[in-house]
Amino acid sequence: MNAPRPGTPAADASQHLIGLHDMPAARMTALLDRAQYFAEGHDARQALAGIAICTLFFEPSTRTRLSFQLAAQRLGADVLNFDASTSSTSKGETALDTLRTIEAMGVRGFVVRHKEDGAVAALAAAAAPGTAVVNAGDGRSAHPTQGLLDMLTLRQAKGPDFSHLKVLVVGDVRHSRVARSDLHALRALGAGEIRVCGPKALLPDDGTLDGCAVSGDFDASLAGVDAVMMLRLQRERMEDGLVDSLEDYHRDYGLTVARLARAAPDAIVMHPGPMNRGVEITDEVADGPQSRVLRQVGNGVAVRMAVLEALLGAR
Amino acid sequence: MNAPRPGTPAADASQHLIGLHDMPAARMTALLDRAQYFAEGHDARQALAGIAICTLFFEPSTRTRLSFQLAAQRLGADVLNFDASTSSTSKGETALDTLRTIEAMGVRGFVVRHKEDGAVAALAAAAAPGTAVVNAGDGRSAHPTQGLLDMLTLRQAKGPDFSHLKVLVVGDVRHSRVARSDLHALRALGAGEIRVCGPKALLPDDGTLDGCAVSGDFDASLAGVDAVMMLRLQRERMEDGLVDSLEDYHRDYGLTVARLARAAPDAIVMHPGPMNRGVEITDEVADGPQSRVLRQVGNGVAVRMAVLEALLGAR
Amino acid sequence: MNAPRPGTPAADASQHLIGLHDMPAARMTALLDRAQYFAEGHDARQALAGIAICTLFFEPSTRTRLSFQLAAQRLGADVLNFDASTSSTSKGETALDTLRTIEAMGVRGFVVRHKEDGAVAALAAAAAPGTAVVNAGDGRSAHPTQGLLDMLTLRQAKGPDFSHLKVLVVGDVRHSRVARSDLHALRALGAGEIRVCGPKALLPDDGTLDGCAVSGDFDASLAGVDAVMMLRLQRERMEDGLVDSLEDYHRDYGLTVARLARAAPDAIVMHPGPMNRGVEITDEVADGPQSRVLRQVGNGVAVRMAVLEALLGAR
Numbered sequence: 001m002n003a004p005r006p007g008t009p010a011a012d013a014s015q016h017l018i019g020l021h022d023m024p025a026a027r028m029t030a031l032l033d034r035a036q037y038f039a040e041g042h043d044a045r046q047a048l049a050g051i052a053i054c055t056l057f058f059e060p061s062t063r064t065r066l067s068f069q070l071a072a073q074r075l076g077a078d079v080l081n082f083d084a085s086t087s088s089t090s091k092g093e094t095a096l097d098t099l100r101t102i103e104a105m106g107v108r109g110f111v112v113r114h115k116e117d118g119a120v121a122a123l124a125a126a127a128a129p130g131t132a133v134v135n136a137g138d139g140r141s142a143h144p145t146q147g148l149l150d151m152l153t154l155r156q157a158k159g160p161d162f163s164h165l166k167v168l169v170v171g172d173v174r175h176s177r178v179a180r181s182d183l184h185a186l187r188a189l190g191a192g193e194i195r196v197c198g199p200k201a202l203l204p205d206d207g208t209l210d211g212c213a214v215s216g217d218f219d220a221s222l223a224g225v226d227a228v229m230m231l232r233l234q235r236e237r238m239e240d241g242l243v244d245s246l247e248d249y250h251r252d253y254g255l256t257v258a259r260l261a262r263a264a265p266d267a268i269v270m271h272p273g274p275m276n277r278g279v280e281i282t283d284e285v286a287d288g289p290q291s292r293v294l295r296q297v298g299n300g301v302a303v304r305m306a307v308l309e310a311l312l313g314a315r
Numbered sequence: 316m317n318a319p320r321p322g323t324p325a326a327d328a329s330q331h332l333i334g335l336h337d338m339p340a341a342r343m344t345a346l347l348d349r350a351q352y353f354a355e356g357h358d359a360r361q362a363l364a365g366i367a368i369c370t371l372f373f374e375p376s377t378r379t380r381l382s383f384q385l386a387a388q389r390l391g392a393d394v395l396n397f398d399a400s401t402s403s404t405s406k407g408e409t410a411l412d413t414l415r416t417i418e419a420m421g422v423r424g425f426v427v428r429h430k431e432d433g434a435v436a437a438l439a440a441a442a443a444p445g446t447a448v449v450n451a452g453d454g455r456s457a458h459p460t461q462g463l464l465d466m467l468t469l470r471q472a473k474g475p476d477f478s479h480l481k482v483l484v485v486g487d488v489r490h491s492r493v494a495r496s497d498l499h500a501l502r503a504l505g506a507g508e509i510r511v512c513g514p515k516a517l518l519p520d521d522g523t524l525d526g527c528a529v530s531g532d533f534d535a536s537l538a539g540v541d542a543v544m545m546l547r548l549q550r551e552r553m554e555d556g557l558v559d560s561l562e563d564y565h566r567d568y569g570l571t572v573a574r575l576a577r578a579a580p581d582a583i584v585m586h587p588g589p590m591n592r593g594v595e596i597t598d599e600v601a602d603g604p605q606s607r608v609l610r611q612v613g614n615g616v617a618v619r620m621a622v623l624e625a626l627l628g629a630r
Numbered sequence: 631m632n633a634p635r636p637g638t639p640a641a642d643a644s645q646h647l648i649g650l651h652d653m654p655a656a657r658m659t660a661l662l663d664r665a666q667y668f669a670e671g672h673d674a675r676q677a678l679a680g681i682a683i684c685t686l687f688f689e690p691s692t693r694t695r696l697s698f699q700l701a702a703q704r705l706g707a708d709v710l711n712f713d714a715s716t717s718s719t720s721k722g723e724t725a726l727d728t729l730r731t732i733e734a735m736g737v738r739g740f741v742v743r744h745k746e747d748g749a750v751a752a753l754a755a756a757a758a759p760g761t762a763v764v765n766a767g768d769g770r771s772a773h774p775t776q777g778l779l780d781m782l783t784l785r786q787a788k789g790p791d792f793s794h795l796k797v798l799v800v801g802d803v804r805h806s807r808v809a810r811s812d813l814h815a816l817r818a819l820g821a822g823e824i825r826v827c828g829p830k831a832l833l834p835d836d837g838t839l840d841g842c843a844v845s846g847d848f849d850a851s852l853a854g855v856d857a858v859m860m861l862r863l864q865r866e867r868m869e870d871g872l873v874d875s876l877e878d879y880h881r882d883y884g885l886t887v888a889r890l891a892r893a894a895p896d897a898i899v900m901h902p903g904p905m906n907r908g909v910e911i912t913d914e915v916a917d918g919p920q921s922r923v924l925r926q927v928g929n930g931v932a933v934r935m936a937v938l939e940a941l942l943g944a945r
Contacts, residue, residue, distance in 0.1 A: 052703070063416060080700065101903060104924040104925070105696060106928065107700070294418075298420060360680070385708070388708040589727060590727070613735060613736065
């Protein structure tokens with residue numbers, strides 16, 4: 001599902017989904033179209049009948065695992081869960097041995113989460129030709145299905161033409177794989193204006209924000225935007241000394257009803273969850289009429305269905 | 316599945332199963348009739364085909380979870396397990412956010428266990444209109460499917476007319492959600508005489524025992540009863556200082572073959588499990604001809620099938 | 631699946647699979663024939679439709695559990711996982727109560743692992759007539775499906791006639807249930823020569839090696855063999871004082887490319903996994919052309935399908 005490298009046949013290029021940085025807009029749009037079909041309640045119980053898929057999480061995440069599991073079930077696949085954060089790797093087996101072993105059992109698809117950047121890509125590179133690896137989040141690098149589900153949510157609210165949209169991403173972009181995948185997708189789909197806002201210590205300086213309008217002033221950044229994509233503030237940031245206190249963070253970067261009034265009247269609010277209510281977002285906004293947080297969750301299953309079907313279905 | 320409140324349409328009233336205190340006898344009987352059909356080995360693999368059910372246990376219980384899982388599988392549902400005692404709520408997410416998130420993924424049924432009284436009812440009250448919540452045990456309040464499976468077991472042994480039955484409930488009624496659900500069900504089905512026996516410190520004084528014949532004398536209470544429902548003695552009761560020792564408890568309230576001889580000759584013995592063998596019940600009784608302990612376990616799956624089908628099947 | 635005891639009807643004898651010590655060669659061959667069919671990619675999704683199988687692991691092993699789970703799914707069974715190493719037995723319930731309880735829920739097949747020798751056989755002896763118990767490894771005694779999958783792997787490489795084969799088993803035979811099951815199977819199928827090699831402290835003196843050519847000299851033992859079956863070195867052996875260091879062990883009993891050159895040119899290398907790379911086997915050998923390690927893993931699913939189908943399918 002990565003863009004074809006020169007000289008690489010297209011079929012090989014779409015064996016895995018590692019990130020969105022090199023996915024062509026046409027492929028992204030096709031996945032979103034199919035995801036929209038699934039989001040409307042359609043199943044495809046024969047699509048992956050007889051195919052086994054394993055979730056392989058080296059970093060725990062029940063929500064994301066359940067979402068992929070539901071997606072696989074609605075496609076008729078057999079689903080296995082391997083919690084690598086607690087189980088077999090305690091015997092000293094490497095991640096690659098674990099993947100190859102389960103692959104040798106006949107499992108065709110792997111949904112992998114890992115705390116290290118690039119770990120999922122490395123596993124995918126070593127997988128057998130018939131195996132598909134989907135990145136369910138690696139380090140700070142990428143969380144491509146989250147990026148896609150956010151685009152689906154935006155599209156449902158604002159239509160397929162992103163060229164007039166002003167989108168604001170707020171918070172700890174520096175440590176966020178969600179933000180990186182969102183930014184790649186917004187660029188690919190031609191978003192009109194991408195703004196990024198957060199405390200300087202939480203913004204990356206590595207080219208991630210190229211082409212974005214960057215600011216530390218939340219109130220100013222909100223002016224007239226069509227969508228606000230809030231990020232979760234990890235509590236480790238306090239321990240890292242990057243944020244002084246939750247109170248300070250909330251005062252400067254917490255989304256309240258009063259602040260949201262600066263955005264366009266029909267602006268939508270998104271958050272990848274789980275939310276720190278009272279920190280980066282208030283209850284009123286999280287549960288308010290402009291929130292699309294639960295819609296994002298539902299779209300997550302639909303997007304994962306589209307991805308698994310595209311990678312593992314009959315070709 | 317709760318009794319209709321005035322002005323509330325019946326369909327809404329039967330959205331959830333929280334407790335048995337307000338379930339009309341007619342509804343209870345209909346569920347038991349359907350459970351009897353399932354107990355005879357029938358499946359209904361199409362009943363919940365395409366419907367996803369999630370077990371959501373904030374307090375661990377492998378036995379009850381497996382029983383619900385088997386019930387859901389025999390109805391053709393997709394089953395997910397969420398062990399909330401270890402996993403995601405560590406990120407600070409509330410129980411309600413967890414339920415709403417999984418609900419947003421398209422899950423239609425939740426089987427919830429929680430250590431706090433009323434927690435399951437609170438979650439049910441906040442669930443979406445199409446969602447069904449089944450209480451798999453909350454605090455000391457209710458364990459309605461256990462109550463129903465106990466009634467099914469009684470009915471199989473003694474027939475559908477409970478008006479001539481003498482039933483004895485023995486042990487730590489004060490801390491037992493099983494006992495509370497059993498007492499509600501026995502009253503609803505018109506049991507002739509309900510006796511309760513246990514040490515004073517383990518009997519409730521809150522109205523739970525209204526209408527029951529209460530005694531601290533186990534030998535006397537057993538005289539002529541048709542069924543003995545033993546309760547599990549939690550070891551915490553020693554730490555609480557409510558019970559002196561397991562030996563003392565066994566001497567006064569342990570069911571032995573000799574004691575059981577005081578009951579009716581065809582009396583049955585029940586226990587919700589897991590049993591403390593040698594404490595509240597001896598091996599000879601637990602494994603003897605009058606024991607219905609394993610029958611109760613089998614009936615548990617049947618009752619849970621009937622409940623899930625009634626709440627989530629085509630209406 | 632054990633050999634009939636005198637006076638015992640055959641049907642009863644094949645209720646369980648506990649070990650290979652008493653399995654007739656004809657039955658073993660029939661299972662391997664069927665496993666070969668499954669290894670070629672065939673499913674039998676109706677074979678166990680509607681039948682529930684529970685993995686019941688009192689000692690954790692994710693790999694073996696996943697392999698059985700995949701096998702059961704490809705036979706259409708409902709699969710439940712019970713991690714007895716962490717869950718319910720914490721309430722003091724015995725292993726037998728746990729099995730009987732899940733059996734009473736309608737589960738027909740149990741895949742059991744236990745750290746104590748004979749524990750699985752004891753559970754099987756107490757199971758109900760219609761229940762099948764498969765030993766997924768008990769203590770040092772037996773791991774029969776591993777023995778069968780190793781035979782299937784040998785047969786695929788060397789053909790069905792074992793009478794001319796020289797097979798070498800290397801390592802900690804004393805503590806290995808895998809080795810014991812392999813030796814039983816090799817004898818049953820008439821292997822021409824069985825050699826065993828390892829440090830004296832890790833070889834059993836209890837009759838396990840009767841009829842084998844035993845040596846402490848790895849280089850000499852390798853001469854001309856058709857198959858090398860390496861065993862995993864548990865790190866506990868150092869703590870036990872049975873092995874001085876991993877370096878010493880590797881020097882004396884590690885399989886390297888140079889050493890492997892002493893075997894027959896077309897010799898195959900096997901290992902039950904997970905491998906201690908750099909200890910009992912080098913990367914070059916583990917991933918080399920003579921390695922059948924991943925083939926063994928694939929054969930594991932096929933063998934387990936054959937076993938579950940034989941024990942639980944329509945008779």
